[in-house]
Amino acid sequence: MKTTLRQIAILFIVTGSVLCTSVQQNYAQNTCDTLKETISSLPGVSKVERLKSEAFKDKYVLFVEQPLDHKNPAAGTFKQRVFVMNVGMDRPTVIVTEGYGAAYASMPRYREELSRILDANLIFVEHRYFLESTPKPLDWKYLTAENSAYDLHRITELFKTIYKKKWIATGISKGGQTALIYRAFFPDDVDITVPYVAPLCKSREDGRHEPFISSFAGTKEQRAAVLDFQKRILEKRVTLQPKFDSLCIANKYKFNLPLENIYDYTVLEFSFSFWQWGSPVSGIPGKDASDDQLFRYWIRMCSPDYFVNNSPTASFFVQAARELGYYGYDTKPFKGLLTIKNTKGYLTNLFLPEGSEFKFDKSLYKKLKKFVATTDKKMLFIYGEFDPWSSVKVDEPKNDNVVVMVQPGGSHRARISNMPDSLQNKAIEIIKGWLSE
Numbered sequence: 020m021k022t023t024l025r026q027i028a029i030l031f032i033v034t035g036s037v038l039c040t041s042v043q044q045n046y047a048q049n050t051c052d053t054l055k056e057t058i059s060s061l062p063g064v065s066k067v068e069r070l071k072s073e074a075f076k077d078k079y080v081l082f083v084e085q086p087l088d089h090k091n092p093a094a095g096t097f098k099q100r101v102f103v104m105n106v107g108m109d110r111p112t113v114i115v116t117e118g119y120g121a122a123y124a125s126m127p128r129y130r131e132e133l134s135r136i137l138d139a140n141l142i143f144v145e146h147r148y149f150l151e152s153t154p155k156p157l158d159w160k161y162l163t164a165e166n167s168a169y170d171l172h173r174i175t176e177l178f179k180t181i182y183k184k185k186w187i188a189t190g191i192s193k194g195g196q197t198a199l200i201y202r203a204f205f206p207d208d209v210d211i212t213v214p215y216v217a218p219l220c221k222s223r224e225d226g227r228h229e230p231f232i233s234s235f236a237g238t239k240e241q242r243a244a245v246l247d248f249q250k251r252i253l254e255k256r257v258t259l260q261p262k263f264d265s266l267c268i269a270n271k272y273k274f275n276l277p278l279e280n281i282y283d284y285t286v287l288e289f290s291f292s293f294w295q296w297g298s299p300v301s302g303i304p305g306k307d308a309s310d311d312q313l314f315r316y317w318i319r320m321c322s323p324d325y326f327v328n329n330s331p332t333a334s335f336f337v338q339a340a341r342e343l344g345y346y347g348y349d350t351k352p353f354k355g356l357l358t359i360k361n362t363k364g365y366l367t368n369l370f371l372p373e374g375s376e377f378k379f380d381k382s383l384y385k386k387l388k389k390f391v392a393t394t395d396k397k398m399l400f401i402y403g404e405f406d407p408w409s410s411v412k413v414d415e416p417k418n419d420n421v422v423v424m425v426q427p428g429g430s431h432r433a434r435i436s437n438m439p440d441s442l443q444n445k446a447i448e449i450i451k452g453w454l455s456e
Contacts, residue, residue, distance in 0.1 A: 083177065187211040264278050
């Protein structure tokens with residue numbers, strides 16, 4: 020039986036806002052069902068499910084069927100996980116080009132920075148070969164930057180049939196790198212690109228990170244404090260190695276090298292991790308700290324599980340070895356304290372899955388470097404001043420439409436929202452100005 024408006028009004032007087040809320044929820048659900056049906060009807064889209072959200076009116080998770088090799092459809096397909104968060108068809112759309120897995124996007128409170136600033140719709144794309152977007156069987160040869168760009172192109176084309184206002188591509192770290200890759204392969208897919216802390220490495224062990232850490236990050240006194248801590252950990256190997264071994268055994272960590280070598284690598288990694296995450300030098304244990312205090316701080320800052328041979332981010336290391344590049348370690352300050360002779364080739368020795376060795380291809384680096392230097396597309400790069408990844412940031416652009424902003428004293432956590440007010444306002448002004456054109 021249908022309920023008339025008059026009946027609703029009478030019931031509202033009797034029951035108060037409870038009924039009103041119920042009616043609004045039913046109406047909203049009907050509206051959401053329509054959007055769900057629209058998304059479900061898109062070619063190659065399947066398993067559309069509604070999710071809870073505290074930040075968006077509507078939120079869905081779905082899968083898009085993608086070619087393993089976009090230039091060779093005969094190679095087969097896989098399903099790529101995508102999250103859709105809806106504000107309205109009259110709003111711009113942000114596409115997050117995640118570089119890893121997308122599990123955190125399922126959280127009800129999740130909202131990406133630009134979508135919040137601009138009150139924009141959000142399309143969140145999990146990177147191929149991560150979590151739910153991993154092909155089976157797994158063949159590493161299809162994990163290329165070009166294929167990942169084509170993945171994003173296909174998803175953008177699908178959802179532009181729904182969201183017709185301006186589009187912004189963005190991502191953090193490897194996701195920021197992916198946003199740059201996407202723009203370089205498909206310059207006209209989006210209107211604006213905002214990569215956060217995006218590296219542009221030229222080789223498997225780039226060589227620019229180490230001098231950055233030793234000579235630029237922080238102050239001279241702060242760098243000396245970090246180096247001193249690393250040396251103390253190595254000098255106390257006799258008492259700390261047993262603690263280290265027990266930790267690894269208790270957690271069932273498996274490595275490709277002996278534990279004494281992993282001890283070395285965890286010390287070498289400490290300085291990179293310290294500056295990457297903007298840790299305070301005041302937190303480093305003092306000279307009178309006990310072995311337990313030193314050990315707990317070291318492991319909290321830089322856990323050996325990063326070096327396990329069955330890393331959940333193995334797909335990233337394949338990409339780093341093949342096209343994206345990575346960083347090396349400077350062993351010179353620790354002469355006589357290490358059990359390893361050198362760290363050359365450590366990416367292969369520690370991280371690459373068995374049978375996945377690749378020769379590094381520099382052509383992607385050249386393509387991206389040339390693109391940034393010559394494009395007039397609207398791009399805003401955000402970096403942290405003392406983040407080691409800033410040692411391989413994009414070069415100073417030659418076009419006014421390509422802007423690089425560096426957070427003073429910042430780390431890999433640099434975002435528009437934690438910039439100084441002047442830079443924050445400038446970044447938002449630039450993006451909104453571009454949107455209004």
